[in-house]
Amino acid sequence: MRKTCLRAGANSKFAKEVAEKVSSYIYDGIPTREILRLTLRILEKERPVVALRYDLKKAILDLGPSGFGFEEFIARILSEYGYKTKMPPPLEGACISHEVDIVAEKDGRRYMIECKYRNEPGVYIGIKDVLYTWARFLDLCEGFKLKRCLRLDHPWFICNTKFSRDAIQFACCKRVKLTGWRYPQGRGVSLEKLIERKGIYPITVLKEIDKGVRQKLIKANIILCRDLLKKNIKELKKITGMDTQKLKVCKSLITQIIE
Amino acid sequence: MRKTCLRAGANSKFAKEVAEKVSSYIYDGIPTREILRLTLRILEKERPVVALRYDLKKAILDLGPSGFGFEEFIARILSEYGYKTKMPPPLEGACISHEVDIVAEKDGRRYMIECKYRNEPGVYIGIKDVLYTWARFLDLCEGFKLKRCLRLDHPWFICNTKFSRDAIQFACCKRVKLTGWRYPQGRGVSLEKLIERKGIYPITVLKEIDKGVRQKLIKANIILCRDLLKKNIKELKKITGMDTQKLKVCKSLITQIIE
Structure with missing residues (x-):
C-alpha cells in the first residue's frame, strides 16, 4: 500500500x-x-x-460501460508514446473480414491491437481471448499474402485486467504482445505504468464529474484530463452544463495531478 | 410450425x-x-x-446449468452414431496444454470437439468462439509434430444454438466442422436432427422430473430417456426418491417418445 x-x-x-x-x-x-x-x-x-x-484502476473501470471510451483511451495512450494509431474499417483476412480495434505503427512495425475492457474488477483474461486474437492475426497475415489487406507485424492484446497463467504462456510462445493491469512486470510496461509515466489520466479520475457529464465529455473527444485543460471555461460550460466554480475546481485539480 | x-x-x-x-x-x-x-x-x-x-430445444437448454450435462449428452449422441468418444485429460500443444471437451474417432479420423452450451435461447455463437477453436487445434497439431500429444484431424465445434454468419464463413474456409441448432441445413446433420433421427432424447424432456431429481439422474449417468428405461423401478426409486406411480408414468411416456 x-x-x-x-x-x-x-x-x-x-x-x-x-x-x-x-x-x-x-x-x-x-x-x-x-x-x-x-x-x-x-x-x-x-x-x-x-x-x-x-484510484486509477477504478477510474479506468469507470471509462465504460460500452468499452467505447476504453479503446479511445488506449489509442490516446499509444499516440503519447509515439505510435501512429487508427481505428480502421474491417480488414480483409483470407477467410473473413475482421473488426480490428486499433492499428498502431511505430519504428516501421505495425500492430493489430485487440482491446478488451472488463467492467468488473478482479476478472482475469483467459486463454480463449488470446487464442482468438492470434487466430485473427493469422487470418489477416494470410489476407496480406492475398493482397487483401495491409501488412501486420504483431498481434497485441491490451486490457484493463490481469491475465491467466496459460494466457501469458501462450502469448509468450506465439509472440502475442500483452499489456494489462500490472502486466508485464519487470522490463515491460504495464497499463498503469504507461498511464502514470506520462500522466495520461482519464477524466474519470475526477469525482466532481458525474456519469452524465462524463459521457458528454467522451462524446466531445475529451477523454484525458489534459484534453479538459485545453478547453476554456466557456467551451466546457457549453459541453458539460457545469457551473464556472466547479469547472475551475476541476481544472485546478488536473493541474496538480498532471504536474 | x-x-x-x-x-x-x-x-x-x-x-x-x-x-x-x-x-x-x-x-x-x-x-x-x-x-x-x-x-x-x-x-x-x-x-x-x-x-x-x-419442446426439445427447451429440454436441451434445461441440461445445464454448468454445461456438464451438455458435454456428456453430446458424447452420448456421438457414440450412438458410431464414434468412439472420450473426455481426455489436458492435451499438450506446442505452447500450452489445452482442455479439450471430447475427442471422438470414427473411420480412422480423430476430432477435437469443443462443446458450448448456452443457457439463453436466441443467442448466436460468434466469430471469436470459432477463431479460438481453430487456434487451439493448430497448437495441438504443432504439439503432435513435437510428439507431445496424439494426432488430431479436424476441429469440431458443437453447440445448442445458432452461428453468426462470419462464424460459418470462417469455419467453412478453415474446415472447422460446426454443429448447432438448425445447422448445418441441407446435406449436413444439425443437432436436433442427430437427436430426432435416433430418438436420443435427454431426460429433461420429461416434465414429471423436477430440477433436483434431474441433477441426481445426471450424476448417476442417466442422461438419456433410454438410460432410464434400462433401470428397474426399484433402482430408480433409490436414485430419485420418486414414487412408483410417477416412475411408471415416466417409463410409459419414454416408450412412446422413443418408438
Whole structure:
C-alpha cells in the first residue's frame, strides 16, 4: 500500500504516515478492498490529488460501460508514446473480414491491437481471448499474402485486467504482445505504468464529474484530463452544463495531478 | 410450425388440425415465442408425447446449468452414431496444454470437439468462439509434430444454438466442422436432427422430473430417456426418491417418445 501511495505521488514520509494510520484500523482477515477504501478515505481528506491518482484502476473501470471510451483511451495512450494509431474499417483476412480495434505503427512495425475492457474488477483474461486474437492475426497475415489487406507485424492484446497463467504462456510462445493491469512486470510496461509515466489520466479520475457529464465529455473527444485543460471555461460550460466554480475546481485539480 | 409438429411425430392430419387451432389465436405481430407456447398448450392437451418431442430445444437448454450435462449428452449422441468418444485429460500443444471437451474417432479420423452450451435461447455463437477453436487445434497439431500429444484431424465445434454468419464463413474456409441448432441445413446433420433421427432424447424432456431429481439422474449417468428405461423401478426409486406411480408414468411416456 505504501508503494502505491508513493507511485501516486505522495512523498515517502506522508506514505509512511498513511500506512500507519491505516494499520491501526486493520484486523485479521480484512479484505483488500476494505484496506483500499480506508487508504482512500485518509488520502482524500489529506491529499486529494494523491487520492485521485491512487484510484486509477477504478477510474479506468469507470471509462465504460460500452468499452467505447476504453479503446479511445488506449489509442490516446499509444499516440503519447509515439505510435501512429487508427481505428480502421474491417480488414480483409483470407477467410473473413475482421473488426480490428486499433492499428498502431511505430519504428516501421505495425500492430493489430485487440482491446478488451472488463467492467468488473478482479476478472482475469483467459486463454480463449488470446487464442482468438492470434487466430485473427493469422487470418489477416494470410489476407496480406492475398493482397487483401495491409501488412501486420504483431498481434497485441491490451486490457484493463490481469491475465491467466496459460494466457501469458501462450502469448509468450506465439509472440502475442500483452499489456494489462500490472502486466508485464519487470522490463515491460504495464497499463498503469504507461498511464502514470506520462500522466495520461482519464477524466474519470475526477469525482466532481458525474456519469452524465462524463459521457458528454467522451462524446466531445475529451477523454484525458489534459484534453479538459485545453478547453476554456466557456467551451466546457457549453459541453458539460457545469457551473464556472466547479469547472475551475476541476481544472485546478488536473493541474496538480498532471504536474 | 406444422413441419415441426410433423417432425415431432404427429401425423399430417393432426399437424394440420393443430396449425388451424393455433392460427385462430394469432394476431398481427405475435412473437414466435407466443406461437410456440400456444402450440405446446394444444399438443400437451391432445398428444402429450408429441408435445415432449416438440419442446426439445427447451429440454436441451434445461441440461445445464454448468454445461456438464451438455458435454456428456453430446458424447452420448456421438457414440450412438458410431464414434468412439472420450473426455481426455489436458492435451499438450506446442505452447500450452489445452482442455479439450471430447475427442471422438470414427473411420480412422480423430476430432477435437469443443462443446458450448448456452443457457439463453436466441443467442448466436460468434466469430471469436470459432477463431479460438481453430487456434487451439493448430497448437495441438504443432504439439503432435513435437510428439507431445496424439494426432488430431479436424476441429469440431458443437453447440445448442445458432452461428453468426462470419462464424460459418470462417469455419467453412478453415474446415472447422460446426454443429448447432438448425445447422448445418441441407446435406449436413444439425443437432436436433442427430437427436430426432435416433430418438436420443435427454431426460429433461420429461416434465414429471423436477430440477433436483434431474441433477441426481445426471450424476448417476442417466442422461438419456433410454438410460432410464434400462433401470428397474426399484433402482430408480433409490436414485430419485420418486414414487412408483410417477416412475411408471415416466417409463410409459419414454416408450412412446422413443418408438
